[in-house]
Amino acid sequence: MKKALFCGVFLLFAFGCNSDEYSPNQVFNRNTEKDVNAREITSLPQKPVGTPIKIVISGDTQRSYKEAIAFVNHVNTRSDIDFVILNGDISDFGLLSEFESILKIYNGLKVPFISIIGNHDLVANGRAIYERMFGPLNFTFNYAGVRFVCHDTNGREYNFNGTTPNLTWLKNNFKLNSETTHLVAISHVPPTDGDFDPALVNPYENLFNQTPGLIASIHSHRHGKLETHYQHGKGIPFLITNAIVNSAYTILNIKNGQINAEEINF
Amino acid sequence: MGRSMLKKSIFSGLIIIVLATAPLHAQDSFFNRFKPDEVNIQYAGSIGFLSAGAGYHFFKKKTTLSFHVGYVPENLGGEMTILAVKFEYKPFAIKIKDKIIIHPINPTFFPSYTLGQNFDFKFEKPQYRRGYYFWSSALRLHLAFGTEVKLLTNKKSKIKALSLYAEANTNDLYMISWFKNRELAAFRDIFKMGYGVKMYF
Numbered sequence: 001m002k003k004a005l006f007c008g009v010f011l012l013f014a015f016g017c018n019s020d021e022y023s024p025n026q027v028f029n030r031n032t033e034k035d036v037n038a039r040e041i042t043s044l045p046q047k048p049v050g051t052p053i054k055i056v057i058s059g060d061t062q063r064s065y066k067e068a069i070a071f072v073n074h075v076n077t078r079s080d081i082d083f084v085i086l087n088g089d090i091s092d093f094g095l096l097s098e099f100e101s102i103l104k105i106y107n108g109l110k111v112p113f114i115s116i117i118g119n120h121d122l123v124a125n126g127r128a129i130y131e132r133m134f135g136p137l138n139f140t141f142n143y144a145g146v147r148f149v150c151h152d153t154n155g156r157e158y159n160f161n162g163t164t165p166n167l168t169w170l171k172n173n174f175k176l177n178s179e180t181t182h183l184v185a186i187s188h189v190p191p192t193d194g195d196f197d198p199a200l201v202n203p204y205e206n207l208f209n210q211t212p213g214l215i216a217s218i219h220s221h222r223h224g225k226l227e228t229h230y231q232h233g234k235g236i237p238f239l240i241t242n243a244i245v246n247s248a249y250t251i252l253n254i255k256n257g258q259i260n261a262e263e264i265n266f
Numbered sequence: 267m268g269r270s271m272l273k274k275s276i277f278s279g280l281i282i283i284v285l286a287t288a289p290l291h292a293q294d295s296f297f298n299r300f301k302p303d304e305v306n307i308q309y310a311g312s313i314g315f316l317s318a319g320a321g322y323h324f325f326k327k328k329t330t331l332s333f334h335v336g337y338v339p340e341n342l343g344g345e346m347t348i349l350a351v352k353f354e355y356k357p358f359a360i361k362i363k364d365k366i367i368i369h370p371i372n373p374t375f376f377p378s379y380t381l382g383q384n385f386d387f388k389f390e391k392p393q394y395r396r397g398y399y400f401w402s403s404a405l406r407l408h409l410a411f412g413t414e415v416k417l418l419t420n421k422k423s424k425i426k427a428l429s430l431y432a433e434a435n436t437n438d439l440y441m442i443s444w445f446k447n448r449e450l451a452a453f454r455d456i457f458k459m460g461y462g463v464k465m466y467f
Contacts, residue, residue, distance in 0.1 A: 020310035021458035023336075024406060024437055025380050027344030065447045093401060093439050124403040125384050128344055159393045 049145030052255035059087035059220025060243035088118025088188030094126030122157040153187040155197030190219035311460015352376040374410040410435035427466040
């Protein structure tokens with residue numbers, strides 16, 4: 001009898017104490033990290049204006065934890081990378097557990113990483129999770145004289161209501177100052193994709209081609225081989241990079257206002 | 267009245283109804299017919315920070331069908347109201363004298379539905395083409411295992427028993443993700459805990 005009682009009470013608590021969950025859709029729990037982008041941007045080393053830089057673009061991790069781990073291990077074997085971009089679709093179902101799993105894996109990177117919103121990250125409570133965990137959906141940071149303009153282009157998630165991408169915000173942030181000589185735009189959905197607000201494709205591409213100092217616009221989302229799109233066959237390159245789910249990432253070399261991109265398969 | 271105020275009042279209203287109807291007097295035949303066999307209050311368990319429920323027993327009390335309303339406050343994980351219907355099966359009962367019954371493992375299935383503008387039964391056309399996102403953001407299908415320790419009261423008492431229970435649950439999306447990454451994590455890692463108390467009539 002005593003044995004049975006003991007077994008029952010043991011089972012009651014056997015599953016452990018740290019896994020109580022209020023909802024799969026909860027925005028945070030007591031261990032959830034906050035403002036990771038601000039933390040990572042602060043940890044970027046200072047480099048003089050004009051120093052050549054090499055960055056890694058990774059995107060579309062979704063639920064591919066094995067590939068994400070392999071990616072982090074791969075990048076950690078290199079010593080030539082300044083920082084890593086996680087370019088959207090961090091999660092698949094917009095669930096906290098997915099954001100936390102990918103964050104835990106990317107926290108293993110030896111270099112800073114900056115995360116951008118993807119369409120899957122706006123599903124369910126995803127937006128609130130992203131905002132609390134990483135920060136604002138549109139933001140900028142400077143590195144070695146280049147201003148990186150990171151923004152939300154996931155127009156379909158707003159039912160193409162004309163607000164996303166926010167062209168006014170982009171215009172206001174496509175500005176150079178005494179510390180910056182060039183601009184690089186980064187966002188998840190490329191303007192060539194059906195998930196980009198169709199009414200904003202031309203204004204967006206026009207703005208990019210009219211912005212002095214803008215070197216390139218970097219995208220992910222399409223899970224295809226690295227490709228380059230030009231508005232009318234010339235001007236600003238829109239680079240569409242391959243996905244972590246395909247065991248691929250992209251290296252960007254930026255030097256003297258020139259950019260070149262190379263896809264790496266791991 | 268704001269949206270969240272409205273939700274809060276609906277939620278507290280439901281809790282009051284559940285609690286108030288539970289011990290209703292026997293001569294009230296209408297309520298008596300719908301009087302639940304059990305009521306419960308639960309902490310966590312993926313259907314709210316706190317949830318309240320009422321249940322009915324079937325098949326020699328081995329099966330329970332229960333209805334739950336749960337709430338997550340803004341400061342504990344983002345405001346949410348969740349509805350759930352649980353189907354619980356109690357295959358084993360270990361009796362200790364006339365005082366205690368232990369149900370060591372109770373397989374349970376429950377759908378849960380999260381209310382609010384961020385959640386939809388499905389991703390609707392024309393915003394999304396068919397199959398764009400294949401799942402439902404509002405509806406989750408949960409698989410759970412519970413353990414319950416039931417303390418029996420005096421047979422003449424209106425309250426027949428009080429119990430403590432723990433429940434480990436997972437859901438369809440966690441299982442899909444686990445299957446894709448099954449070399450990385452144990453199946454038990456996707457189970458989330460909830461704890462509660464029940465009152466039997």
